[in-house]
Amino acid sequence: MIAVLALLVGVLLGILFEPSVPPELVPYLPIAVVAALDAVFGGVRAKLDGIFDDKQFVVSFISNVLVSGLIVYVGDQLGVGGQLSTGVVVVLGVRIFGNVAAIRRHLFRA
Amino acid sequence: MTDPDGTPGASRPHDDDLPGGTPAGVAPYVEEEPTVPLAAGRVLPVFPDPDGPTVNLTGRALAAPDGPMADEGRTAPPAGRVLAGPDESAAGHGRTAPPAGHALAGADGSAAGDERTVSLTGRGPADDPVVAERDGAGAAEGLTAAGADRVPAGGPEGAGGKGSASAVPPGDLDLGESVAEPRTGEPGETSDTSPDPSISGAAEGDLDRPRIRRPAPAGTLIWVLLALLGFTLVVQLRSNDADDGLAATRQEDLVRILSDLESEDSRLLAQIAGLEQSKQQLNSEVGGREAAVAEAQRRSQDLGLLAGTVAGRGPGLDITLSDVRASDVLNTVQELRGAGGEVMQLNGANGTSVRLVASSFFVDASGGGIIADGEELVGPFHLLVIGPASTMSTALQIPGGVVASAKSDGGSVTMDSRSLVEVTAVRKAAALRYARPVS
Known part of the structure; x- marks a missing residue:
């Protein structure tokens, strides 16, 4: 509940301030968001499984964001940034789907 | 002397665990x-x-x-x-x-x-x-x-x-x-x-003393991270809505798009050049065809005049032949051709007109007239000729010429110079059965 509250606070802040994305961060921001979403879904699943751990969540969140950004950066340097971005999104999407499936089984028993 | 909260880091007494305690x-x-x-x-x-x-x-x-x-x-x-x-x-x-x-x-x-x-x-x-x-x-x-x-x-x-x-x-x-x-x-x-x-x-x-309640760093971090996630999500969504699609594009994609546009531009330019060239070619073809058609028409008219299939007009002579025979008419026509007469027509008094061409022939008829190209004409005859009037009249009047021989035969030949002679009689073009052009 508090986590949802924190999320809402962030959303409200974003709506309120309407910041513009710095150009150098433009390629990495969407990937970072997707990676963070993956971590959040993983955290929810762990919470439902009863194995949630604060430290693990924080570490996985940060490392997800950093690693995804790093991959895209390296891809940009290598000239395959677009393809690597797609790959990262695909992998994270698969993970998110798996976590959501586990959450769904927890919540709806189906 | 003792602070209940004097314990380092203690923030508030932890009274939860005190079983009915004070x-x-x-x-x-x-x-x-x-x-x-x-x-x-x-x-x-x-x-x-x-x-x-x-x-x-x-x-x-x-x-x-x-x-x-x-x-x-x-x-x-x-x-x-x-x-x-x-x-x-x-x-x-x-x-x-x-x-x-x-x-x-x-x-x-x-x-x-x-x-x-x-x-x-x-x-x-x-x-x-x-x-x-x-x-x-x-x-x-x-x-x-x-x-x-x-x-x-x-x-x-x-x-x-x-x-x-x-x-x-x-x-x-x-x-x-x-x-x-x-x-x-x-x-x-x-x-x-x-x-x-x-x-x-x-x-x-x-221990029933005040307990330390320090904020858990991981929990706070989770809050911060989640708030950051929401914040970034909104920012990304808004920026994605706002930009026109190219501002957020990475550099390599921009370069690729630019090169694509350039190649397409050059391709379109080449296409334009080719199309213009073919347009010029078609235009020239049209012009050439028109010129050829005009030339052909002109030649066709000339040839039609010579072949007798086209009516003509021009300066010339109106020659009246009275009491002459076919041989006199033939002599007159040949003399006129030699003097530059181009188009001739022979009108009979009975209203019959014959266009005279290279294959025309004259035969004396039994009734005093002549037969020209199968048509029977009754005299006196009017011979209309387009050509140099003075040259033709001189050629006819030379001593021992057409006029003199006609007079000696009892006939008469008179001529009028006309600035405009109209030759209206035409012949049907004869279809050649055997001869073919070489080229």
Whole structure:
């Protein structure tokens, strides 16, 4: 509940301030968001499984964001940034789907 | 002299775990009682009992080397449960052994010199301040019991090695471990509900002092991260809505798009050039065809004039032939051709007109007329010729020429120069059956 509250606070802040994305961060921001979403879904699943751990969540969140950004950066340097971005999104999407499936089984028993 | 919150890091008393206790009860005693700073940095109120000096032992109290305590806390509590410093100082002071026979030796080396007997009274007299303060009777009992279990009474090595803490409630806490490694949070525990790991450990269960509530760093970080996620999500969504698709494109994609556009541009330019060239070609073809058609038409007209299929007009002569024979007409026509006559027509008095061409022939008819190209004409005849009028009239009037021979035969030839002679009679074009052009 508090986590949802924190999320809402962030959303409200974003709506309120309407910041513009710095150009150098433009390629990495969407990937970072997707990676963070993956971590959040993983955290929810762990919470439902009863194995949630604060430290693990924080570490996985940060490392997800950093690693995804790093991959895209390296891809940009290598000239395959677009393809690597797609790959990262695909992998994270698969993970998110798996976590959501586990959450769904927890919540709806189906 | 003692601040209940004086413990480093303590923010508020942890009153949750006090079983019907009086957490505020610590404070009034603290005001008057001497305190013992604990080894763990906590302040322990000490209650000298005027009747029987007792020392409140809570948690890590044994670790505290304290001067005044050394002289005071000596006696066993009425309940008879004593945590006894095992060292020689306790022995030297001759303080009591616990009547109940339970003792904990909890002093470390520093405290050994002035080690005193401290009593922890679980179910002591009601007027015992220690009991009043330590209202957690169960905890007290458990503490002593645990101590008894773990440390033999007066056993010097047992508690001496422990250092700071000497007593723990049984089953809940472990003496050494609780001090050495505080729990670091349990899985499934959210930070806001879990107590600080450092105080969720051993000392907490039996301590009725203010507990430390430090904000869990991981929990705060989770808040921050989630808020950041929401923030970034909104920012990304908005920027994605706002940009026109190219501003957010990475550089390589822009380069690719640009090169694509350039190649397409050059391709389109080449296409334009080719199309213009073909357009010019078609235009020239059209012009050439028109010119050819015009030329062909012009040639066709000329040839039509010569072949007699096209009517013509032009300057020339109108020649009247009276009482002449076919031979005279033929001579006249040949003389006119020789003098440059181009188009000729022979009109009979009966209204018949014959266009004279290269294949025309003249035959004398039985009735005095002539037959020209199969048509019978009756004289006098009018011969219309287009050509140089003066040259033709001179050619006809030369001595011994057409005019002279016609006169000698009894006929007459007169001529009129006309600025415009109209030749209207035409022939049907003869289809050639055998001859073909070479080219």
